[in-house]
Amino acid sequence: MKKTAWCASLLGTCLLLAASPGWTKSKKSPPAEPASSDVQSEIDAISGRLKDSSRVPQNPAPQETRSVGIFKYPVNPTGFQRLLPDISLIGTFAGAYFSQEPAGETGVDPSRTGFNLQEIELAFQSVIDPYFRADVMLAFGEEGVELEEGYFTTLGLVKGLQIRGGKMRLPFGRQNQKHTENWDFVDNTLVNKAFLGPDGLKELGIEISYLIPVPFFLQLQGTFSNGDGDTSFGGTRVKDFLYQGRVTMSFDPSVNTSLLFGGSAAFGFNASGLGNQTMIYGGDFLFKWKPKSYRSVVWQSEYLFRQFDDAAGNQNDGGLYSYIDWQFLKRWHAGIRYDQMGLPEAIVPKEYRLSPAITFNPTEFTRIRAQYEYDKVANLDSVHAAFLQFEFSMGPHGAHPF
Amino acid sequence: MKKLLLSFVFSLLPLIASAKINVVATLPVFASIAREVGGDRVEVTSLARGDQDPHFLDAKPSFVVKLSQADLLIHGGLELEIGWLPPIVVQARNPKINNGTAGNVDLSVGLNILEVPQTPVNRSMGDVHPRGNPHAWLDPNNAKVMAVNIVQHLSEIDPSGKDVYNDRLKSFITKLNGKIAEWHKETEGWKGKQVVTYHKSLSYVAGWTGLDVVANVEPKPGIPPSSRYVDELIDKTKGQPVKAILMETFYPTKLPRYLSQKTGIPLVMIPTDVGEEGVSDYFGLIDALVGKIGSAM
Numbered sequence: 001m002k003k004t005a006w007c008a009s010l011l012g013t014c015l016l017l018a019a020s021p022g023w024t025k026s027k028k029s030p031p032a033e034p035a036s037s038d039v040q041s042e043i044d045a046i047s048g049r050l051k052d053s054s055r056v057p058q059n060p061a062p063q064e065t066r067s068v069g070i071f072k073y074p075v076n077p078t079g080f081q082r083l084l085p086d087i088s089l090i091g092t093f094a095g096a097y098f099s100q101e102p103a104g105e106t107g108v109d110p111s112r113t114g115f116n117l118q119e120i121e122l123a124f125q126s127v128i129d130p131y132f133r134a135d136v137m138l139a140f141g142e143e144g145v146e147l148e149e150g151y152f153t154t155l156g157l158v159k160g161l162q163i164r165g166g167k168m169r170l171p172f173g174r175q176n177q178k179h180t181e182n183w184d185f186v187d188n189t190l191v192n193k194a195f196l197g198p199d200g201l202k203e204l205g206i207e208i209s210y211l212i213p214v215p216f217f218l219q220l221q222g223t224f225s226n227g228d229g230d231t232s233f234g235g236t237r238v239k240d241f242l243y244q245g246r247v248t249m250s251f252d253p254s255v256n257t258s259l260l261f262g263g264s265a266a267f268g269f270n271a272s273g274l275g276n277q278t279m280i281y282g283g284d285f286l287f288k289w290k291p292k293s294y295r296s297v298v299w300q301s302e303y304l305f306r307q308f309d310d311a312a313g314n315q316n317d318g319g320l321y322s323y324i325d326w327q328f329l330k331r332w333h334a335g336i337r338y339d340q341m342g343l344p345e346a347i348v349p350k351e352y353r354l355s356p357a358i359t360f361n362p363t364e365f366t367r368i369r370a371q372y373e374y375d376k377v378a379n380l381d382s383v384h385a386a387f388l389q390f391e392f393s394m395g396p397h398g399a400h401p402f
Numbered sequence: 403m404k405k406l407l408l409s410f411v412f413s414l415l416p417l418i419a420s421a422k423i424n425v426v427a428t429l430p431v432f433a434s435i436a437r438e439v440g441g442d443r444v445e446v447t448s449l450a451r452g453d454q455d456p457h458f459l460d461a462k463p464s465f466v467v468k469l470s471q472a473d474l475l476i477h478g479g480l481e482l483e484i485g486w487l488p489p490i491v492v493q494a495r496n497p498k499i500n501n502g503t504a505g506n507v508d509l510s511v512g513l514n515i516l517e518v519p520q521t522p523v524n525r526s527m528g529d530v531h532p533r534g535n536p537h538a539w540l541d542p543n544n545a546k547v548m549a550v551n552i553v554q555h556l557s558e559i560d561p562s563g564k565d566v567y568n569d570r571l572k573s574f575i576t577k578l579n580g581k582i583a584e585w586h587k588e589t590e591g592w593k594g595k596q597v598v599t600y601h602k603s604l605s606y607v608a609g610w611t612g613l614d615v616v617a618n619v620e621p622k623p624g625i626p627p628s629s630r631y632v633d634e635l636i637d638k639t640k641g642q643p644v645k646a647i648l649m650e651t652f653y654p655t656k657l658p659r660y661l662s663q664k665t666g667i668p669l670v671m672i673p674t675d676v677g678e679e680g681v682s683d684y685f686g687l688i689d690a691l692v693g694k695i696g697s698a699m
Contacts, residue, residue, distance in 0.1 A: 043572065211494070331626065400486065
């Protein structure tokens with residue numbers, strides 16, 4: 001079967017070569033304008049070749065095989081092996097120095113002076129059938145493995161509508177949706193850690209989103225999930241679900257710039273007592289200027305406001321971060337981030353942090369990042385920290401999220 | 403509830419319906435070919451601009467909007483756009499342009515593709531494309547295949563325009579055949595002439611003109627040269643009959659300029675996509691390319 005298809009494609013190629021004027025080896029006598037029937041036969045030859053190509057791989061390499069015991073398997077993927085999902089692995093390590101060791105849960109952030117494994121993320125990604133794709137990411141830490149994300153996404157619903165289901169980083173703001181390898185700094189932002197948890201707001205649930213058909217980007221997302229996240233949510237009753245939504249708007253003011261505004265809200269129950277509620281609101285803003293392929297400036301900011309019911313009553317907390325990342329050479333980025341908690345101040349104490357960083361990407365598949373941090377919590381001594389992060393990425397070329 | 407939602411969705415649909423077939427191409431050169439064969443029946447937009455490196459675009463939300471309204475998506479395949487296209491196709495939530503549908507044209511199908519790795523690849527070789535060199539549109543013979551491919555898909559999603567598309571395809575290929583003969587004449591003397599290129603983007607041009615690309619300024623695909631590597635290149639090319647250093651406008655010029663100064667080999671900036679200064683369509687692109695390189699021969 002395969003052989004016939006091969007021969008057909010070979011024949012098609014020969015026909016094409018014969019039919020293409022000016023490209024054969026006899027350069028000495030350039031042929032005159034071909035008659036229209038010649039053009040038609042040339043088109044037919046190409047059409048035949050296209051038909052064959054959709055079945056047979058182009059320029060297949062000679063079938064090399066490798067033997068393991070009595071089994072022989074081809075080195076180059078063919079047949080069912082082409083259906084393997086994309087498998088990739090990203091490892092993130094950091095050397096750290098703290099003038100005072102951090103306390104409490106740090107998530108993927110460096111947690112001690114010395115060497116830190118931030119995360120090894122193993123991802124399986126594939127389109128499943130004409131209607132669904134699935135993405136599963138496992139996060140390996142020193143203590144074990146956890147499901148970072150694992151969800152399906154619909155592909156063929158009514159235009160504009162999409163449903164995701166499974167465990168996912170909820171679309172609350174920008175930072176919460178980004179995986180460690182896509183952060184522009186070594187560690188998470190203060191406000192995300194304080195309100196959405198050291199590991200981010202990841203829940204088992206379902207998301208319905210709709211891209212509103214207007215001339216600019218306007219997207220509505222609504223999620224309904226278990227609400228087990230233990231920082232701001234995690235009510236003990238079964239009915240303590242988490243309801244969350246986001247609206248994102250984006251447009252390009254000029255060919256080289258993009259603006260994005262987002263608003264998010266989450267409502268659920270916390271673990272401080274039966275029926276105690278938590279409400280978090282967030283606003284985010286992104287400006288990107290990319291005058292050339294390898295030069296860009298990103299300014300991203302986010303403010304989160306939390307109303308948290310506990311024994312002390314209704315407590316109002318707020319915090320923000322704002323950073324600029326400047327790509328000044330193809331492989332170099334410089335960034336500076338400012339974090340502040342206590343706007344207003346309630347459960348989480350006032351805190352300021354300033355983090356300059358410089359990043360070098362030897363290729364798209366490795367990253368070396370140095371970062372200094374000055375951290376001052378109200379009434380405590382200021383803390384100095386320095387990080388040197390290394391990251392590698394194996395497997396298919398992952399796309400860069402915006 | 404469900405009915406309400408659906409009626410809401412359907413009430414919005416007519417807002418985006420338009421009479422013309424809405425074609426979105428990743429690169430301006432693909433858009434140009436689509437315009438040639440689609441004529442007045444299609445409205446063609448391109449995501450990238452001609453002066454941008456097609457490997458490094460942002461997956462911008464405004465692209466998502468364009469794709470959400472597309473009837474046909476034309477892309478180069480061969481993982482040229484892999485760093486930015488896949489997520490925006492998913493986000494566009496447009497079942498018309500999903501992979502494997504009539505509205506999704508992979509232009510690499512049926513092409514003569516160069517530099518397909520014959521052994522297992524790894525990234526110590528740089529950012530290699532496991533399915534071969536993606537800059538295939540710089541061979542006019544491949545442009546013919548691309549045009550036929552686009553017409554097949556257009557005819558499938560817009561059957562009433564089939565004859566128009568076929569007629570336009572015929573005149574496009576007739577014109578291209580004429581130009582090919584011209585370009586061949588203009589490049590007759592190029593065979594065996596040595597050049598240095600910045601990226602491996604001229605392999606196809608070398609293929610049909612006989613140019614001999616003796617070195618790349620990038621030590622490996624996608625990896626910018628160090629000054630030590632450029633010094634090695636200077637030693638390697640000094641005294642050799644290298645006619646020109648050819649590079650696209652979006653690459654950094656500092657080290658190539660230094661190489662040019664030290665060796666006396668002229669640095670020639672070349673267009674590889676439609677939309678760069680003075681290049682308005684596919685014919686103009688190859689005209690400009692042949693003209694620019696020809697000036698150094």
